[in-house]
Amino acid sequence: MYFAERRNAGQRCAFVRFDDAERYDYIELIMEELRYGDMNRFRNSSSSNDEPSDDDQDALLLGLAAELILLHPEAERTIITYLKTIKKRVEIEEALAMALVMVSHSARQRVLAERFNRSTETINRNVREVLRGLCMFASQIIRPFDYDQDAVGAIDGTHIPACPPSGHQMAYTNRHGFQSQNLLAVCDFDMRFTYIYAGWEGSAHDARVLDDALSHPSDFPMAPEGKYYLVDAAYKNVPGFLPPYKNAARAGPEKILFNTRHSELRNVIERTFGVLKNRFKFLKGPVPNFYMTTQVNVVIACCALHNFLRLHQPGDAHFQLAEDGNVGLEHQQGGGELPHVQPLNASRAEVMAWKARRDAIATEMYGAQRRRRR
Known part of the structure; x- marks a missing residue:
């Protein structure tokens, strides 16, 4: 005993x-x-x-x-x-x-x-x-909890160290030079995971992983009509997914302000990854020589325990550090733009309308800031 x-x-x-x-x-x-x-x-x-x-x-x-x-x-x-x-x-x-x-x-x-x-x-x-x-x-x-706001969450990928089987080391070697699996995660603004997709090789682009999650029948929580997920510049600007402007410094103050506010909201996914890896040291590596199925199961299990703790112990030390801004953030961009990766089937007219909506949000945001300064 x-x-x-x-x-x-x-x-x-x-x-x-x-x-x-x-x-x-x-x-x-x-x-x-x-x-x-x-x-x-x-x-x-x-x-x-x-x-x-x-x-x-x-x-x-x-x-x-x-x-x-x-x-x-x-x-x-x-x-x-x-x-x-x-x-x-x-x-x-x-x-x-x-x-x-x-x-x-x-x-x-x-x-x-x-x-x-x-x-x-x-x-x-x-x-x-x-x-x-x-x-x-x-x-x-691990499920959606509410859709009270237009922005229903944030999406990003993170690299989890992996020990791939013999003959697959190159596929799992990411652009940072170490072997990993690419974890796609969706979280809400309370640092709870609402969707995870684990097991992709570390060399895969974040947009490619999202494309695969959406290409097959899955339980991916699509944003309701008119709402969207905040994503980084590695993803396409299509209905349901709102990235920041590229080269905003040359485009005007309203787009700079939009990117600043966008980053402040979207970094909830970075803080969530930081809490996850600080709490579960296994996810920082090095990883034992487990079967890849077991390595993927470890990631899913840790995300489930993360959600359980957030629901039942929201004031524990790891979450307090993240809310106070004292947790190490994950800064792993998905890489350069992939012009042939389109995560959703959207017509040109729908894409243009979505871009116009982003411009309207940026203009309204900048106008509200100027009115407050007067």
Whole structure:
């Protein structure tokens, strides 16, 4: 059995072996203590601008194992139902804790085996099962939440380090020179993911990934008519997607102002990526030699946990740092323009009307600023 022994004023968790007959009772004790103890302590201290320590983050994620299992109805219908169909000698809470420690600290399986006093085969099998369960959970928690504004969210891509199979290294080598998978993400202005598309090779252009997401039947949340997503200059200016002006410095003050306001709103996706990677160190690499399917599942699982934390712990330290502007932003442009990549089938008249709408927004925005200065 694994018992959480307190160290350093009740912050560090170490697992000690006990008889198997006591396993379930002790796991319940651990999770109840973390759920009502460390989680509340972390919430009370999360208003600080200091970056959370590894001990605080460890307690938070192990407490999340209990909260995810015990409180969220979708978890009961997805993760628990899936894991209960598998004949397991490891309790569900413990298996989830293994996966959470791996993605939060980028812990290798030998480290997890020593910490949980399990074999590396047991660690590997349980982590993969939990990741598949979290991917099912992602389908319930990664979704659009509301469309109250004309701008319904932001779209961008980010590179997640990858360990590609032999013979595919060149395809996964991005323009920055390292091997990665290109993650396309859509988020709202509350830093919640509403859509993710993982698994594309790092050499793929952001616009190409979006084109593929829209070319096949998928659950991509298209913006309602008249509304749009904010995108960067790597994407086309077509209905539903609003990029900034190119070469705005030569075009006039209204377009400069538009680009400034556009950037201030669109950087929510950069801050969201920053929070995601700061919380889950696995996504910063280096990545173990997992199957690519497992690497993609890790990304999806981390995005699902990110949304869960945003919904149930919106004031934790990582989100507070992002809201205060103290989190490292992701600045990864998708590359140069690809004239042959058109993410939507739009007629020339529709494209021209959409450009005229962007011009009208820029003109109205500049006029409002001048009126306020008078």
